[in-house]
Amino acid sequence: MRAEPFLLLGLVLLLIWSAAAWDLYQRRIPNRLVMAGAVMGILLQGVLAGPSGVLAAITGLLVGLAILLPGYLLGVTGAGDVKLMAAVGTFLGPFGVFQAALASILVGGVIALGFVASSLFQPRAISPWSRYSLMFRTLVTTGRPLYIPPVVGEVMGRKFPFAVSIAIGTTAWMTWPWPFV
Numbered sequence: 001m002r003a004e005p006f007l008l009l010g011l012v013l014l015l016i017w018s019a020a021a022w023d024l025y026q027r028r029i030p031n032r033l034v035m036a037g038a039v040m041g042i043l044l045q046g047v048l049a050g051p052s053g054v055l056a057a058i059t060g061l062l063v064g065l066a067i068l069l070p071g072y073l074l075g076v077t078g079a080g081d082v083k084l085m086a087a088v089g090t091f092l093g094p095f096g097v098f099q100a101a102l103a104s105i106l107v108g109g110v111i112a113l114g115f116v117a118s119s120l121f122q123p124r125a126i127s128p129w130s131r132y133s134l135m136f137r138t139l140v141t142t143g144r145p146l147y148i149p150p151v152v153g154e155v156m157g158r159k160f161p162f163a164v165s166i167a168i169g170t171t172a173w174m175t176w177p178w179p180f181v
Contacts, residue, residue, distance in 0.1 A: 008048070009091075011041075012088060012091040013171065013174070015033070015040075015087060015088070019084050019167070022163070023163035029081070029083070031080075034083040034086075034087045035083075037087035041090025044091075057089075057090040057091075059089075060091070060094045061090050062094075064089030064090075064097040067085060068101065069082055080163070085104070088170055102169075105169070108165035111164070111165055116128060131148050134148060
């Protein structure tokens with residue numbers, strides 16, 4: 001059995017879980033960690049697969065970047081999350097990072113639902129339900145979407161570390177590749 005796939009998977013696991021731990025405690029992902037991961041992924045793909053590996057790594061980087069970039073532009077994810085998914089793409093390639101990103105977004109959605117549900121059980125928390133209700137009623141009545149940003153103290157106004165979602169989703173996909181594509 002070849003050791004190369006295990007080396008790639010081991011390094012990507014080290015990268016994503018290090019970033020998740022950092023994001024949990026500091027609410028940011030260091031650029032040095034992400035850049036080191038991206039460079040390592042490109043170099044390792046070049047050593048293991050030659051020029052086609054480098055091409056797959058760079059394409060994976062671009063796909064990983066493209067998937068989370070809209071979330072960053074809308075203010076939903078942070079720049080570190082986008083760069084982390086791009087670095088993951090250097091290890092997994094374009095199709096692998098696409099599927100891992102979908103799994104990560106799914107995990108992030110479940111975590112976000114947990115945040116919303118937690119407001120039901122915290123009597124002092126500001127609930128997002130009235131804000132969501134007003135946005136929904138406006139959409140139904142006028143046919144135009146209305147976004148009302150969360151107020152200070154609202155449970156959905158808190159940032160959660162999306163690198164944790166990336167780590168869980170990517171690990172789940174690597175453990176059991178899902179046929180998304």
